[in-house]
Amino acid sequence: MSGSLIRVAVVDDDELIRVGLRVILEGAGDLTVVGEAADGAEVPPLVARTRPDVLLMDVRMPGIDGIQATRHLLATSADPPRVLVVTTFEHDDYVYEALRAGASGFVLKRARPAELVEAVRVVATGESLLFPAAIRRLAGARADGRPRGDRLASAHLTDREAEVLRRMTTGASNAEIAQALHLGLETVKTHVANVLAKLGARDRTAAVIAAYESGFVTPGA
Amino acid sequence: MRGSTYRRGVFLLLGGVLLLPYALLAAALARAFAEPGAPRPVIAALAAVTAAIGLVPPFLRGTRALEITAARWLLGADLPDPVPAAEGGETRMRSALWFVLHLAIGGAVGLGVLVAVPLAVAALLQPGRGGLGLTAAGLAALVGLVFAVAGLGSLATTMAPVLLGPSPTARIAALEAQAVRLAERNRLARELHDSVGHALTVTTLQAAAARGRLREDPAFAERALVAIEDAGRSALADLDAVLGVLRDDSPAPLTPSRSLRDLARLVEEAGVPVDLETEGALDDIPPHVSREGYRIVQESLTNAMRHAGGATATVRLSATDEALTVHVRNVLDGRPGSPGRGLRGMAERVTLLGGRFDAGPLDGAWLVAARLPYGEVA
Numbered sequence: 001m002s003g004s005l006i007r008v009a010v011v012d013d014d015e016l017i018r019v020g021l022r023v024i025l026e027g028a029g030d031l032t033v034v035g036e037a038a039d040g041a042e043v044p045p046l047v048a049r050t051r052p053d054v055l056l057m058d059v060r061m062p063g064i065d066g067i068q069a070t071r072h073l074l075a076t077s078a079d080p081p082r083v084l085v086v087t088t089f090e091h092d093d094y095v096y097e098a099l100r101a102g103a104s105g106f107v108l109k110r111a112r113p114a115e116l117v118e119a120v121r122v123v124a125t126g127e128s129l130l131f132p133a134a135i136r137r138l139a140g141a142r143a144d145g146r147p148r149g150d151r152l153a154s155a156h157l158t159d160r161e162a163e164v165l166r167r168m169t170t171g172a173s174n175a176e177i178a179q180a181l182h183l184g185l186e187t188v189k190t191h192v193a194n195v196l197a198k199l200g201a202r203d204r205t206a207a208v209i210a211a212y213e214s215g216f217v218t219p220g221a
Numbered sequence: 222m223r224g225s226t227y228r229r230g231v232f233l234l235l236g237g238v239l240l241l242p243y244a245l246l247a248a249a250l251a252r253a254f255a256e257p258g259a260p261r262p263v264i265a266a267l268a269a270v271t272a273a274i275g276l277v278p279p280f281l282r283g284t285r286a287l288e289i290t291a292a293r294w295l296l297g298a299d300l301p302d303p304v305p306a307a308e309g310g311e312t313r314m315r316s317a318l319w320f321v322l323h324l325a326i327g328g329a330v331g332l333g334v335l336v337a338v339p340l341a342v343a344a345l346l347q348p349g350r351g352g353l354g355l356t357a358a359g360l361a362a363l364v365g366l367v368f369a370v371a372g373l374g375s376l377a378t379t380m381a382p383v384l385l386g387p388s389p390t391a392r393i394a395a396l397e398a399q400a401v402r403l404a405e406r407n408r409l410a411r412e413l414h415d416s417v418g419h420a421l422t423v424t425t426l427q428a429a430a431a432r433g434r435l436r437e438d439p440a441f442a443e444r445a446l447v448a449i450e451d452a453g454r455s456a457l458a459d460l461d462a463v464l465g466v467l468r469d470d471s472p473a474p475l476t477p478s479r480s481l482r483d484l485a486r487l488v489e490e491a492g493v494p495v496d497l498e499t500e501g502a503l504d505d506i507p508p509h510v511s512r513e514g515y516r517i518v519q520e521s522l523t524n525a526m527r528h529a530g531g532a533t534a535t536v537r538l539s540a541t542d543e544a545l546t547v548h549v550r551n552v553l554d555g556r557p558g559s560p561g562r563g564l565r566g567m568a569e570r571v572t573l574l575g576g577r578f579d580a581g582p583l584d585g586a587w588l589v590a591a592r593l594p595y596g597e598v599a
Binding site for chain 1: 433441
């Protein structure tokens, strides 16, 4: 089974947090913590050395913070790991910034062990959106009523793809979308891949954020 | 006679007392001047020097502070503490004018008391002596004096903020200082929130990790317990220190903040009859929502007591899965009054909690409606 282990690295400036996360994640059985770092500056060598699937990233760190580290990693690495932001406060302004910088999701450090483990699995597979309600709330708190850019208009989504994107924003998984739209799972996967490609989005989270920011869906709704 | 009139009378008489040395000095000088063969140029020079010295007290900062204190206690005037650094010439002129008026009116009132009281006493002790006219005059003088004192006292209360209050410049400076203070307190509160939040996160994570490894790795569990203990202790020390700074001017309450669990007592002590109806599990809603709900009901009932003249107030509370709604309704007795600081405070706090707040007259009643969402707990 070792082949299907999800490789995780933890970046947090507090050793107690790193140790806690490591013990909890390793307790799940299908996750293995392959490395740790205490600062955003250590992220590139850590990733190069350990090749993790998922990087748990604290937002506020002395030196290079989690947002900069995420942006840098995604811009420079050919096959970057997914970034899962770990945060003390959900209402942290920087959480949304980290998502905009390309993080695939976020999870509260106070989450129950099972929720933490599940968050890592969801981000690793990328088949559904993590905490859609929280992302909508964060986007809503940032919305100033003005759509930013016309990324969606210029993407020329088909009606079907637009419908799939709309459902992605609600947090529906591929299987749920398939069922709701009476489509095959593979068809949905194709639509999702097309949506991501047309939006230039790395993953579902990026696509959903683009959908909110362009006014394609309104966070307040 | 109301207590406030009595205290205002005392304030006016105080002016008379302050006038006394001036009056005595003036009288002495006048008498000396009028005496035959007096060295008039010398006396005139002396009078000029005395007048110059006498002009100093009205402009003194201490005099202003004294007048402000007296006006606060005896007139019930809403005056801020004097800020000597912010007192310009204009402020001093105003307060000197106040001082002079206080002495003049106080002298007149004192004179009135000296005349009217003996007259009235004589009239009461020996009614009819000296004719009914004199008795009537004595009583009229007393009644007139009371009215004059009430009127002048009320005038003084109105004028106190105008003449003793801070100048616009001083007021702006005070507001700016307060804004800085609030910003600082805000910053401290935010830092405390971060530090305690972090400590609780460490505690939660370490406890969760230790629980999972309790049997296989007791040594790790023990280390986790040490970390939890340390985090808790340092967070408490932080709370202690910062809260000590934050609550500098308001005394710490000895009782814990009240919440909707204390609703029964609130209704009992409301001072107006309350028709209370609740729906849902009020005891299970998040503590911060419960506290805010309690405060809204409390303030609304206080307003009802003030404006509804004893009519029954209706309180409806409903707790759903997502939010608490509060409705308080009371009949108006015709004067809705201006929305005070209380209403603004309520609206602000509800908005901060992401809720909705409405208050206003509707069909002859005053209605307060608030919706407080619990906030998602991820």
